[in-house]
Amino acid sequence: MPEQPLLSLTGISKSFGPNLVLDAVDFELKAGEVQAILGENGAGKSTLIKILSGAYKPDRGRMFISGVEYRPSGPLDGRRQGIAVIYQELNLAPHLTVEENIMLGQEESRLGLVDRKKNLEKIKKVLEFLCHPEISPTIPVRKLSVGARQVVEIARALASQARILVMDEPTSSLSQEDTRRLFEIIRKLRAEGVGIIYISHFLEEVLEIADRFTVLRDGKVVGQGQIKETSVEELIQLMIGRRISELFPRLPHQPGEVILSCSGIKSARMNRPVDLELRRGEILGVAGLVGAGRTEFLRALFGLDRLETGLVVVSGRRFRPYFTSVSIGCGLGMLSEDRQVEGLAVRMNLADNLTLSRLKPYVSSGFLNGRKQKLAASSWIEKINIKARSPEQKVWTLSGGNQQKVALARLLHQEAEVFLLDEPTRGIDVMSKAQIYELMGRLAADNKAVIFVSSYLPELLGVADRIAVFHRGQLVEVRPAASWTEASLMRAAITGREGDPVISGERP
Amino acid sequence: MKIAGSGLKKIAGLAGPFVGLILVITIFSLMPEVSDRFLNLANIKSVATQSVIVALCALGMTLIIVSGGIDLSAASNLALSCVLVAYAINLGVPPLLAALVGVAAGGTIGFLNGFLITRLRLVPFIVTLGMMGIARGLAKWVARNQKIDAPLSWLNELMVRTPKPSWLLVSPGIWLMVLFSLVMAVLLRKTVFGRHAFAVGSNELTARLCGVRTDRVKVSVYTISGLLCGLAGVMEFSRLTVGDPTVAMGLELDIIAAVVIGGGSLSGGEGSILGTLVGVFIMAFLRNGCTMMGWPNYFQEIIIGAIIIAAVTLDRLRHRQE
Numbered sequence: 001m002p003e004q005p006l007l008s009l010t011g012i013s014k015s016f017g018p019n020l021v022l023d024a025v026d027f028e029l030k031a032g033e034v035q036a037i038l039g040e041n042g043a044g045k046s047t048l049i050k051i052l053s054g055a056y057k058p059d060r061g062r063m064f065i066s067g068v069e070y071r072p073s074g075p076l077d078g079r080r081q082g083i084a085v086i087y088q089e090l091n092l093a094p095h096l097t098v099e100e101n102i103m104l105g106q107e108e109s110r111l112g113l114v115d116r117k118k119n120l121e122k123i124k125k126v127l128e129f130l131c132h133p134e135i136s137p138t139i140p141v142r143k144l145s146v147g148a149r150q151v152v153e154i155a156r157a158l159a160s161q162a163r164i165l166v167m168d169e170p171t172s173s174l175s176q177e178d179t180r181r182l183f184e185i186i187r188k189l190r191a192e193g194v195g196i197i198y199i200s201h202f203l204e205e206v207l208e209i210a211d212r213f214t215v216l217r218d219g220k221v222v223g224q225g226q227i228k229e230t231s232v233e234e235l236i237q238l239m240i241g242r243r244i245s246e247l248f249p250r251l252p253h254q255p256g257e258v259i260l261s262c263s264g265i266k267s268a269r270m271n272r273p274v275d276l277e278l279r280r281g282e283i284l285g286v287a288g289l290v291g292a293g294r295t296e297f298l299r300a301l302f303g304l305d306r307l308e309t310g311l312v313v314v315s316g317r318r319f320r321p322y323f324t325s326v327s328i329g330c331g332l333g334m335l336s337e338d339r340q341v342e343g344l345a346v347r348m349n350l351a352d353n354l355t356l357s358r359l360k361p362y363v364s365s366g367f368l369n370g371r372k373q374k375l376a377a378s379s380w381i382e383k384i385n386i387k388a389r390s391p392e393q394k395v396w397t398l399s400g401g402n403q404q405k406v407a408l409a410r411l412l413h414q415e416a417e418v419f420l421l422d423e424p425t426r427g428i429d430v431m432s433k434a435q436i437y438e439l440m441g442r443l444a445a446d447n448k449a450v451i452f453v454s455s456y457l458p459e460l461l462g463v464a465d466r467i468a469v470f471h472r473g474q475l476v477e478v479r480p481a482a483s484w485t486e487a488s489l490m491r492a493a494i495t496g497r498e499g500d501p502v503i504s505g506e507r508p
Numbered sequence: 509m510k511i512a513g514s515g516l517k518k519i520a521g522l523a524g525p526f527v528g529l530i531l532v533i534t535i536f537s538l539m540p541e542v543s544d545r546f547l548n549l550a551n552i553k554s555v556a557t558q559s560v561i562v563a564l565c566a567l568g569m570t571l572i573i574v575s576g577g578i579d580l581s582a583a584s585n586l587a588l589s590c591v592l593v594a595y596a597i598n599l600g601v602p603p604l605l606a607a608l609v610g611v612a613a614g615g616t617i618g619f620l621n622g623f624l625i626t627r628l629r630l631v632p633f634i635v636t637l638g639m640m641g642i643a644r645g646l647a648k649w650v651a652r653n654q655k656i657d658a659p660l661s662w663l664n665e666l667m668v669r670t671p672k673p674s675w676l677l678v679s680p681g682i683w684l685m686v687l688f689s690l691v692m693a694v695l696l697r698k699t700v701f702g703r704h705a706f707a708v709g710s711n712e713l714t715a716r717l718c719g720v721r722t723d724r725v726k727v728s729v730y731t732i733s734g735l736l737c738g739l740a741g742v743m744e745f746s747r748l749t750v751g752d753p754t755v756a757m758g759l760e761l762d763i764i765a766a767v768v769i770g771g772g773s774l775s776g777g778e779g780s781i782l783g784t785l786v787g788v789f790i791m792a793f794l795r796n797g798c799t800m801m802g803w804p805n806y807f808q809e810i811i812i813g814a815i816i817i818a819a820v821t822l823d824r825l826r827h828r829q830e
Binding site: 304323324325327328329334336341342343344345346347348352353356357359363366367368370410 | 694697698699700702703706707710711713714715716717718719720721777778
């Protein structure tokens with residue numbers, strides 16, 4: 001007898017503007033099952049979760065819970081209908097107590113007054129079930145460890161009678177001990193008939209805890225099956241697939257003398273100090289999972305995060321990164337991964353954004369010459385093809401690709417020698433991407449140096465001369481790009497063990 | 509075409525507050541009860557003189573608000589300076605030196621504001637709220653909780669309506685206000701420091717990414733503003749001829765209101781000296797007109813409150829259209 005699936009999705013599609021993020025996704029989850037959803041950054045996992053939670057509406061396709069059509073009007077409605085999502089960044093109110101957090105929005109009350117006794121009973125039962133009776137309901141959540149906070153999140157889901165639990169990278173900030181306890185909880189929930197969707201980059205954990213898997217790539221389901229019958233190798237192959245190789249314009253360039261060397265660079269947010277050398281005319285790619293410490297390394301190098309240890313030498317000038325003005329003076333230039341929040345002052349105009357890091361050329365006897373500044377901005381607008389009406393246009397009115405070009409033009413304008421580019425192609429159109437690849441090549445050909453952080457492996461392999469891999473806050477390995485493949489990069493990024501170039505061509 | 513467009517937009521940006529000012533002046537000059545007295549030169553001079561103190565503080569406040577901060581201690585700072593000038597003159601200090609003491613005290617309080625904000629990483633609201641109490645308390649302490657009488661000196665002629673050398677036409681205080689408005693406008697619009705202040709207010713993270721020493725900018729901003737409050741304190745002493753520690757209670761809100769009416773945004777990155785001056789004069793003419801009409805005090809307060817809300821609403825609408 002075919003049992004009714006707990007959750008089923010048919011033909012779910014979603015696009016943002018011209019980008020098709022999910023393409024006719026079919027998916028089924030049985031009661032008492034842990035199913036992993038796998039895929040690279042940008043494969044469509046987060047969008048799928050948001051559709052499940054009710055935060056987004058699908059463009060096409062239908063969803064059913066136990067055979068009943070599920071059409072949430074918003075996250076609250078989704079939760080009411082039995083789907084609880086536990087996000088990477090936990091959604092608890094830090095100042096409220098465990099009790100208040102768990103019961104938030106579902107308080108037991110009588111005549112408008114909170115019935116604390118009933119609340120506490122309920123919470124005690126849930127926490128006992130989760131094997132964490134030691135968590136006191138009366139302490140504020142901010143005093144709990146990350147692991148305990150996660151238990152509170154799960155308790156909240158259980159208290160609301162959730163039948164489907166979606167966990168997004170639940171172990172990314174947990175210790176091994178906490179991970180083990182989390183797995184016990186998951187097994188217990190599974191035994192109770194709760195359906196669990198488990199999203200994680202750590203494939204070994206997935207092999208341990210999940211029953212089935214679904215792999216997404218470029219918004220499509222490319223593989224589904226039983227965990228027992230698969231291997232890490234096969235999952236990686238499915239995740240990266242065989243992509244039609246994109247065109248990466250390669251300008252000939254030759255690595256010259258060392259321009260940047262950093263020794264023992266470490267900020268509080270990194271696990272181990274990093275030593276690295278970079279030559280003129282070289283593009284160094286940096287791979288790794290989100291949160292692996294790539295951005296943190298760049299920030300430490302540039303002086304944005306306070307250093308615990310380390311020194312940097314750029315073109316023979318030795319300094320300890322602290323003031324960004326000093327870093328810029330020594331020839332470093334940084335492109336932030338977040339254009340809106342950090343990279344650009346979006347409410348200021350294009351000319352100001354472009355020239356802010358080097359206003360000197362426009363100053364005579366203490367006064368800033370705004371006309372000269374705007375003229376210079378205009379010439380950059382032409383030079384790198386920014387689509388804008390005038391240099392006085394506010395940056396927020398530009399498209400993503402054009403905003404990124406403004407941020408890049410700033411580095412060119414400040415005459416940087418070493419370009420630290422954090423996800424320079426994220427969220428921009430294909431044309432702008434190609435222009436940015438070309439720009440990097442031109443920089444290398446001009447004897448400048450580039451560090452290029454990216455989560456998109458094909459572009460790293462296509463553009464970089466050497467590739468460094470970060471894993472859980474430390475640098476794992478640096479090798480010439482030619483000796484890496486997507487599979488070996490992925491493996492190094494996921495496992496933290498050095499990839500072996502020999503296995504690269506094999507098929508499972 | 510392009511240039512004309514952007515020029516027009518700039519004018520439109522200032523139009524809001526200007527229209528408000530013209531409206532206030534027009535309304536009162538059409539009132540039959542006061543029309544003959546309201547728009548005559550003597551009255552305008554007196555309004556301008558009354559505006560000097562708020563204007564000086566508002567110039568500094570504009571700089572602070574542009575850089576994304578706020579200063580609640582401005583009025584207390586002014587009172588402290590006012591008391592110190594009187595105290596110094598009583599000690600026999602020459603008037604010029606006494607005035608400098610007042611200005612320096614203001615600068616010190618401002619510097620402390622900036623120092624605490626950047627070192628303790630506290631929000632400006634909290635630091636300056638604390639400083640509001642501290643400066644006011646110090647003023648009362650120095651003055652032993654009463655007014656300090658001081659012998660008259662040339663300092664007390666800075667705010668008179670008919671200046672001594674008659675070729676000055678208006679009081680020296682007004683000239684100082686004009687001078688510092690020009691200085692501040694140039695500082696804000698025509699120097700690297702000004703551009704950095706705008707950048708810090710618009711997006712501090714971006715400013716840091718671009719090598720702006722954001723902490724240094726902030727400390728300078730608060731120090732400059734403090735110096736102007738100190739100068740305003742000297743003017744207050746000049747007007748009162750005594751050092752009064754309870755003077756200008758609650759004036760910080762008028763100062764902030766002037767900046768906001770003039771187009772300053774409390775989230776930073778926006779504001780102009782001209783706008784702020786218009787804001788100051790809107791409030792000054794309104795007070796003056798209401799007093800002449802014999803309208804009660806509470807009436808003025810209600811009108812000014814409504815104008816603040818209306819001004820900011822209009823500002824929002826204008827931005828949405830952009």
